[in-house]
Amino acid sequence: MDHLGLWLAGLLTLGIYSFLYRDNPWYKVSEAIFVGVSAGYWVVYEYWQNFVGKFWDQKGDQPWLWIGAALGLMMLMRLIPKIGWISRWPLSFIIGATSGLWLMLYLTTNCIAQVEATIFPLFGADFDASAIAIFSNFVLVAGTICGVVYFFFSKAHTGAFGATARVGIWTIMITFGAMFALTIMNRMSLLIGRTSFIFGEWLGLLR
């Protein structure tokens, strides 16, 4: 049985990779199995994780969980077209509640924490920063200001404002370049992991 699973995993992995050549029956079969199995897995996962784990097992200790259960039930009303409109209520509740939560999270992480991190002495605490550090500090502050200017939507990008915004987008693009390289390196490690599975665990060619 272990061997069957191993061969199945290996063949399906190659099937997914075969998409690199073109769309083909092998890929279609692998894709269908992948999608079907994962969708089924998520149904089971959600049932045990959310319904049983978060509601059924704790409903006695935390009566307010019944409110969540009621909202979930209202969402299922979509299955009955005549009263399908009821599902809009839990949907609007989710959007409203999470918008409020995200508001504070975004404000603290994307705004306040960023500002706080950018307030520092350009030349070091006791004028003791190295030339490289001072240059980095200037780049960091200028890049931050120019970047924010680029995302300022109330003013047209013309004149000095436009020039500052252009510096901002260049800063952003250079940052993207560095991030691109970093992410590609991470993806390469994933590829190495999968190749290691094919040639090691499956085919036994790696010792």
Place this chain on the structure above:
Amino acid sequence: MIARRSTPDSGTCGSLRISTFCLFLLLGVAAQLSAQEGAVDTTTRSNPQIPPAPVTSLIAEDFNYDDGENIMLTWVPSIDDQPAIGGVTGYQVFQIRNDGVPEKLADLLPGANSFRAQDLQIDSTYRFYVVALADGVSSESIRTAPIRTEREWIDWNLWNLMLITLIIGGAIIVFIETAKRGKKLFVRKIAGLEAVDEAIGRATEMGRPILYIPGIQDMDDVQTLAALTILGRVAEHVATYDIKIRMPVSRSLVMTAARETIKASYQAAGRPDAYSEDMVSYVTDEQFGYVAAVSGIMVREKPATVFLLGAFMAESLILAETGNSVGAIQIAGTARPAQLPFFVAACDFTLIGEELFAASAYLSGEPRALGSLKGQDVGKAIAMVAVVLGMAAVTLYSLTEGGAFKSVADWLHTMFTIASD
């Protein structure tokens, strides 16, 4: 005269000397006695049979501005808690609830003089005591008076967050009201959005479908909300030009919301009969299962236009490259910095970060969306001013040590620091 005069002086000096001698003698004896007592004490405290002195002045106070699960304990350590003596090896903190059974909360090192009791029950009464430990012996402090955990509705430690929220929120409300009164609010052109009409026109000319991917996150992600807002505008065009739109999604809630959005757009365009629920289909929650399915759809249906708008993760490059390989014009946008480079590299137009949120306001032109966008710009202006002022004040203070600069720097630091309990 001299002798007469010198005699009393000599006497005075003599008695002064004697007095001084006696005083020193007394002090010396007292110091000696004190030293002897100390020596006796040290010997006594080092004796493993005798418990150390207990902690004193134990006070329990409700922790300020919390959710009612914390109580702060402070005390004066045992007088035997001195490294030279080595009389105390640590402390144990105990709590007593209504049932009267003590429960150990923590083991603390010597020198500890405070402890925060966490994860307590809200609106419950507790008593506490601290045990000073020595080698094999211990001594308990007196127990605190019963104290009740209390939940505060407002965390005043975060007053700065409240102030900034009120300023930005106030600005948003002002701009929304301004827009509602009919004043036209200026929003600069966004290149990626200018291409939306062009992309829809291309699909019309080629007679091929439009593929709309709203990311892989659920409705609790603000990027998904932005994607659905843009979808409303796109779907209206689609309905007008009678193009086919295909929208595979990875979340059931997104499917529901997207169907509602497209249905409303078709109604707004005067073509409710042309709407079909098949336009939006659920695939799977699994990230790469979804990617496999969408990639398959791309190569089989060869859409003329692909929208990749929303929250994306590792699948961004796969989707963008596959869309590129089938020759589709691609408009992408996300607020996830790590995925933006892939969209910039593989797509025709990219909405970077906040442009995605601005897009929904820009396209809809609704007062609420536009006012929100303009209000956020006020927040950005405040941030820029704070960065410049703060950086200048800190730098000048570090160079000159001027008090005024320090005050400004400290105030800005306080204003932009999130207090953590």
